[in-house]
Amino acid sequence: MKSSLLLRSIRSSFTNSTSSISTHLTRRGYGTESVPERKVAVLGAAGGIGQPLALLMKLNPLVSRLALYDIAGTPGVAADISHINSRSEVAGYMGEEQLGQALEGSDVVIIPAGVPRKPGMTRDDLFNINAGIVKSLCTAISKYCPNALVNMISNPVNSTVPIAAEVFKKAGTYDEKKLFGVTTLDVVRAKTFYAGKGKIPVADVNVPVVGGHAGITILPLFSQATPKSNLSDEEIVALTKRTQDGGTEVVEAKAGKGSATLSMAYAGAIFADACLKGLNGVSDVVECSFVQSSITELPFFASKVKLGKNGVEEVLGLGPLSDYERQGLELLIPELKASIEKGVKFANQN
């Protein structure tokens, strides 16, 4: 495929529907040449997720500056990616002394820093290492770019998002509209599996996924999936389970070489693109995300969220649930509650 064609097809995948980013922008009265300047920082940019995510952000025409930060390896990744002839200027930053520079002026900060799962590990097993990494990165965010939208990818998301919130609260910079746990991969998986089972063109499929981002806390709402399909109850149960275990499927297939990286990078790029569109004033941008929420008794919950110029514009409700989904919701609440509390406790004790 010619490079311009490849770029165009990747760009069009950033949009939910058939319209392209440039169509959105011209509809709002400005041409692509006057797209606002936006800086995106990727923390953990030399990792399995970080590298392909950095590549996809380099291809996103909404990004004007791309800062790639890691504790090692970023000069090479940045040099490599910077040769791509797309809009953004790329700079690599390595080591804590360069973190401030990487963050300064950022509109969106994406965090895939940390260790991934190995076979036999749960996301919770990653807690101790990743909690510390997230805490120190968020401390720097509150200092250098307190107004940025934070896209948290590092696991366990059910705990790292509450950790980030506590860090920001302590620093006096917490804005609940600007902190997001990235659960887009669960949506991406639910769409793919549903389309496959229902023999529906995947590009037409939408499936909300609510709850959290680990095991049974991931609750795909196939009763609200569009287009409708006539899958049996057994098939819905199997699809739900496969969506919940999607991460483990990849961890086992990679046999010790990490967890989902390429599909996660795609999902992270989709979510960051939605954040940028919201910031730029594009209307009706809706994605699922794990955010501060009052739609259940829990302080954080993943659901459909409308994105706008300040981040979260509206946390949308759950909508009508099937009996099976209502049961799933009841089951997930205690586990998700414990993970949230674990994050809050860590942030306040360390």
Ligand SMILES: NC(=O)c1ccc[n+]([C@@H]2O[C@H](COP(=O)([O-])OP(=O)(O)OC[C@H]3O[C@@H](n4cnc5c(N)ncnc54)[C@H](O)[C@@H]3O)[C@@H](O)[C@H]2O)c1
């Ligand atoms: N949200 C999701 O759906 C989802 C999906 C898959 C993986 N993940 C999580 O994403 C994280 C990264 O996974 P990966 O496969 O890319 O791992 P990886 O080990 O390949 O990469 C992690 C990168 O983080 C860097 N890093 C470590 N400490 C850092 C620090 N203090 N500051 C900056 N960078 C630091 C490492 O140097 C490395 O380059 C893991 O926590 C994983 O569980 C989340």
